Amino acid sequence: MYDLGFLLLGIIGLWLGTELVVRKAIILTQRFNVSSVFIGLSILAFGTDLPELIVAINGAIHNYQGIESSGVIVGNAIGSSISQISIIIGLTAIIHFLAAGKIQIRQLAVELIGAIILLALVAFDYVITWNDGAILIIAFLIYFITHLNRERTNKIEKVEEKSILLNTTSHILILILGLGIVILSSELTINRALKLANTWDVDQSFIGAVIIGLGTSLPELAISISAILKNKPGLSIGNIIGSNIFDILIPIGISSLISNIYIEPSILLFDMPFLLFISIVVIYFLSKKKGLQKKEGLGLSILYLVYVFLKYVLW
Template sequence: MLLASISIIVGLIFLVWSADRFVEGAAASAHHAGLSPLLIGMVIVGFGTSAPEMVVSAIAASEGNVDLSLGNALGSNIVNIGLIIGITALIAPIVVKSTIVKKELPILLGVVLLCGALLFDNTLSTLDALLLLSGFALFIVWSISSGKRHANDALNIEFSEETNHHKMGLPKAVFWLVAGLILLIISSRALVWGAVEVASTLGVSDLIIGLTIVAIGTSLPELATSFLAARKGEHDIAIGNVVGSNIFNILAVIGIAAVISPATLISSTLFTRDWLIMLIFTIALTIMAIGIGRQGRINRLEGSLLLVAYIAYNSYLVVGA
């Protein structure tokens, strides 16, 4: 138990650190390759901040811990909206100006509904996985197309400023891209082993561990990105980071996990409780951010409501466990 707890703590620390190095290396490498700041932000950074979820869920699925991998994916989406957007909005109300972000929100809602349709029968087949990964490929194509068509978007301006602030030589960028990925895999392996051991010792399901400890841990890169962006007044990066990450988590993270280990029997509460909570959070975020009849913004009151709802949900999980 002690060794497993240490493995979780050390795994989380190195997971966050290696994910940060991986994102910086990937973004700098893409910059040297001539990609625009908007594409770097939407695709490369979005992929990088979701890398912890991808690696952790892939490792968990390969070891037969499907509930842990799926709990991590859905739990991370709930963390991203309830905890990260909630805290970010309390720091500074988020004003959404980006056309791209406002177009991504309905896409996210559609992806969440697709996820619910696939989880409804409590199974995830190889065909379901391929459908999700195909959707992920289409989203990447759409992101690249949107990046080219909206060069003057508010999100592009914010990403341009960030790119200019973080310049790194190509050799150093490639080094951190590779080293960050290797450390990411090692730290994820330590985290998964520790989480499974703790769950087994305490008699708690892998699903609960995935929804709580693992989900919070793998979402820390998004928290850091959104927190720093909000402090700098880069509101569209703060929310765009979460929206893009949530789309990645469903399409890529669940898709990869289901390809590795198709699930013939998933815990029914994943759909009736956790997917439903994710849907409610997503609908709330969409309404707030698009701003029906008003400027899209998430004020401190709305942020506090998201945070309170997240705390209530996690309290319910802990008490139930």
């Protein structure tokens, strides 16, 4: 219980630090009159995935130092993606129905399914090397640039300047503080996750996928609910799908540049196929005329619980 308590404290620190970074980054970009497109694609996309990225980098450094933590790195990235595409979207749909246009659904399907298949291909030999990681990063850059160009063809709204803003220095200092909290929390999270895996005699990927993965998905849940309250349900879909693509490609890709990332059989044989399955289910629900309703949201939430149960029992 001692290690679990510190692990949860680390996850809370990841969430708190990310909140500070995202909030202050948005205020700074508004101060310099940066477009809302840039904020959406850069600050929100990268900011909400900061926990997964820092945990992956920290884990890779542990790997480099001879402390094997590949299971936590990959488990967190895949587990976070599964929790976001299932229970996070599910809970959001229970509050408010979700829908998307046909063109958007087609684009999301190609990009998300393509990212999952690409990761499976580079991980097929149970190790992700420097070259594999470079492929993942290049694929994300292509996705990001394509998405940015696509958004530029639409009307770009100007972000209204705030009439009262604290001085820029204070925002930067708080942003740096947030980054520091995330980095320290990631170290605490990694260390306690490794200890718990040994104590509970379970794969590292179980701790990474279920406990850390769900915990690091809290920023996406917060943004999704906020979007619903602001009557912008489409933002929830875009944020979660974009976050999943980031989680699938970038944390594993960047960490593999530091050290080789080894894939546990359970990840390749169970977690990745489940992620592919649940992603197809979500795309199917979105393609329906009525979109994602409460019953579909409940179904996705139940599927996540099934995933956790099977993950624990089978692997």
